Amino acid sequence: MKSPIIEMPTGQNWSCHGCTDCCRGHLLVAVSAEEKARIERQGWTSADGVDPAKMIVSGLNQHRLGHQPDGACVFLEASGRCRIHAKFGEAAKPLACRLYPLVIYPAGKKLLVGLRFSCPSAGANRGKPLAAQAADIPPLARLALPEDWEKIPPPPVAAEPGLDWPDFLRYSRWLDFTLAAADAPMSLKLLWALHWLSAVERGCLDQIAGEDADEILGALVTSAAQKLPDLPADGGKPSRFGRLFLRLLVLEHAQTATVADRDVRSAYRWKMLAAACRFISSSGRTPALREGLKSVKFADIEKPFGTLPPAAEALLTRYFRVKVQSLQFCGVAFHGRPLIEGFRNLALLYPVIIWLARWLAVSDGRDRLVDADVVKAVTLVDYQFSYAPYLSWRTRLLHQRNDIVRLCGRHAC
Numbered sequence: 001m002k003s004p005i006i007e008m009p010t011g012q013n014w015s016c017h018g019c020t021d022c023c024r025g026h027l028l029v030a031v032s033a034e035e036k037a038r039i040e041r042q043g044w045t046s047a048d049g050v051d052p053a054k055m056i057v058s059g060l061n062q063h064r065l066g067h068q069p070d071g072a073c074v075f076l077e078a079s080g081r082c083r084i085h086a087k088f089g090e091a092a093k094p095l096a097c098r099l100y101p102l103v104i105y106p107a108g109k110k111l112l113v114g115l116r117f118s119c120p121s122a123g124a125n126r127g128k129p130l131a132a133q134a135a136d137i138p139p140l141a142r143l144a145l146p147e148d149w150e151k152i153p154p155p156p157v158a159a160e161p162g163l164d165w166p167d168f169l170r171y172s173r174w175l176d177f178t179l180a181a182a183d184a185p186m187s188l189k190l191l192w193a194l195h196w197l198s199a200v201e202r203g204c205l206d207q208i209a210g211e212d213a214d215e216i217l218g219a220l221v222t223s224a225a226q227k228l229p230d231l232p233a234d235g236g237k238p239s240r241f242g243r244l245f246l247r248l249l250v251l252e253h254a255q256t257a258t259v260a261d262r263d264v265r266s267a268y269r270w271k272m273l274a275a276a277c278r279f280i281s282s283s284g285r286t287p288a289l290r291e292g293l294k295s296v297k298f299a300d301i302e303k304p305f306g307t308l309p310p311a312a313e314a315l316l317t318r319y320f321r322v323k324v325q326s327l328q329f330c331g332v333a334f335h336g337r338p339l340i341e342g343f344r345n346l347a348l349l350y351p352v353i354i355w356l357a358r359w360l361a362v363s364d365g366r367d368r369l370v371d372a373d374v375v376k377a378v379t380l381v382d383y384q385f386s387y388a389p390y391l392s393w394r395t396r397l398l399h400q401r402n403d404i405v406r407l408c409g410r411h412a413c
């Protein structure tokens, strides 16, 4: 592979701080057949603390790392070290472990790098600037991507036929520009982006290309900010369907099934079914779902909470900008979805994050959010991002009812 152009996210720091969350939280760490064979050749025995019969779990066309009874990776030592890393070095680990929480997506002649905010260090913006870490990417990209990655086409902006990469990237650049505005809350910036993307769709402007495209898109972005100078005063009440969908989306993101949960599958299934019934009725109290999410009154979560702390706004800006800059919301990164539909899915995460942050705050006896609530909520949401099946028909129905806009506006905090 010749040296690619690497684009790292701007304004985001990250280094691994060895908290081991990723070795404990992820159920499915896929390994290739080659990685499986390599790990088997490493000769693990019970004397190393690893049961060779359980270190890799194989299913239909898929292998994954096994787990210890408490849900931790089979190779995680009690001290927090990875046994493979400690004994054979970093390069001996499966690619998924070497890459996490970075993600790499091809975009024509460039590689775009993003970050999973399920890693607590990403949410907390701890570590070295990512922009200074581009040199680490090519060796990982060589392992993660097919040789002919430059031939992977962009997804459509709205509908086929799609554009070429340089013209497609004009749309994501204007999206990033919209989200970068310094003097507006994240909820308003999302409304601006949703507004001008809908104008692109309505006016069939998704095929415009060349320098004219920048002129037209720039005018649409300016017009969106002028038409919506502030958040709607009452937030615009979402429909019953919209409110129900949001609660179910919250439930999907609040549950992180551990291996231990899965081992008692029927009890887990009943627990989640009972939780879904409560979330559908939304009267009375939430179930206690996991650490930090206690049984509290739905009414206490759904009342206004005041404005977000500035650091939480900064976190949300980083979160949504990193997703947009790395295209981790459409195309190959997101079930092949077009840019506009993928962005609507992404914007829906905003009300989910705020709802979860409020649940964390109420569980802690507060009626105001603090930064830590939003950091934790972003971590939970991004753990499920791109895995949760909140795609296509539900997003389209919500968009047709204008509920995505109203849910973002309503949960401005």
Ligand code: SF4
Pocket: 015, 016, 017, 018, 019, 020, 021, 022, 023, 100, 101, 118, 119, 120, 121
């Ligand atoms: S969750 Fe992040 S900081 Fe923690 S061990 Fe994994 S990569 Fe490192």
